[in-house]
Amino acid sequence: MHYDGMIIRPPSEADSILLQVTLGCSHNKCTFCGSFRDKRFTIKKDDIIFQDIEYARAHFPRQTRLFICDGDAMIVPMRRLRPILERIQDRLPWVERVGVYANTKGIGMKTDEELAELKSLGVGIAYMGLESGDDQVLADICKGATADKMIRMGKRVKQAGIQLSVTVLVGLAGKERSLIHAKETGRVLSEIxxxxxxxxxxxxxxxTELHDDYQAGRFQLPSPEEMLAELGQMIASTHLSDGLFHANHASNYLPVRARLPRDKEKTLDQIAQALSGKIKLKPEFMRAL
Structure with a gap:
């Protein structure tokens, strides 16, 4: 496989075929993110992509999922994305689901008909970084989208029949707006x-710019306990019809995996016990990106 630079993929795609179609992120301005700072956004040439599909055909006959890297493959124009997905269906017929990162700009460039076509071509899940539902935080981190746009684009993905996984970031608002960030993020998640x-x-x-702000004293990083209280408020403010809310990433101080609404009260009780010292938090040296 032809990989350029570090490959970033969602934790749930750990066992997937990783097909690099783009380099970097078309936005690449978020102040907290250092994932693609070393890459200028480009779409790779078809012949390289198709060579990698042939490699996957020869070497990965047991992987039933494929993830298209890098940062936001949804932004690839349909005239380029369609033949890639058709080639995957033709040459890797055992692949049951294709996953992509998707930002609001990329989703917005697709019509409803094109999103439905992506579903028919095997795209089964899109990963969208909301980060926060608070418009002030979104502006501060240069996310490039408002909460309202996040809601509209997230709903369009779901209406196309594509599963949607949304990422949020605890602690992103700093100390001052922590609970506002938590409540607004819960509101937006509930809408989507x-x-x-x-x-x-x-x-x-x-x-990153956010690290520079921290060192200069312009950003106050919440303590582990404050981050956990923020997570609790976020979960309390999130009302899903039947969704999985998980905070079991290596960066988190307390592993949480809850089916909402079924497990909400049990999860909030777990967080309360951790805040009271009855459950130990993950030590700092064990956290990772």
Whole structure:
């Protein structure tokens, strides 16, 4: 496989075929993210992509899932994306689900008919980074979208029959707006009603603008206990019809996996016990991105 630079994929795609179609992220301006700072966004040439599909055909006959890398494959124009997905269906017929990262710009560039076509071509799940439902936080981190746009684009993905996994970031608002961020994020998640929510806890990355703000005293990082209280408020404010809310990423201080609404009260009780010291939090040295 032809991989350029570090490959980023969702934790749930750990066993998937990783097909790199784009390099980097078309937005690449979020102040907290250092994932693609070393890459200029480009779409790889078809012949390289098709060579990698042939490699996967020869070497990965047992992987039933495929993830298209890098940061936001949804932004690839349909005239380029369609033949890639058709080639996957033709040459890798055992692949049951294709996953992609999707930002609001990429989703917005697709018509409803094109989103439905992506579903028919095997795209079964899209991962969208909401980060926060608070418009002030979204502006501060240069996300490039408002909460309203996040809601509209998330709903369009779901209406196309594509499963939606939304990522949120605990601690992103700092100390001052922590609970506002939590409540607003819960509100937006409730509006979108995704199939999955993945909550990560903020880890500051050297070389990012948010890390610079922290070192200069312009950003106050919440303590582990404050982040956990924020997570509790976020879950309490989130009302899903039947979604999985998990905060079991390596960055989190307390592993949480809850089916909402069924497990909400049990999960909030678990967080309360951790805040009271009855459940130990993960030590800092064990956290990772």
């Amino acid at each position: 009603d995704p199939d999955y929510v993945g909550a990560l806890s903020l880890m500051l990355i050297p070389g």
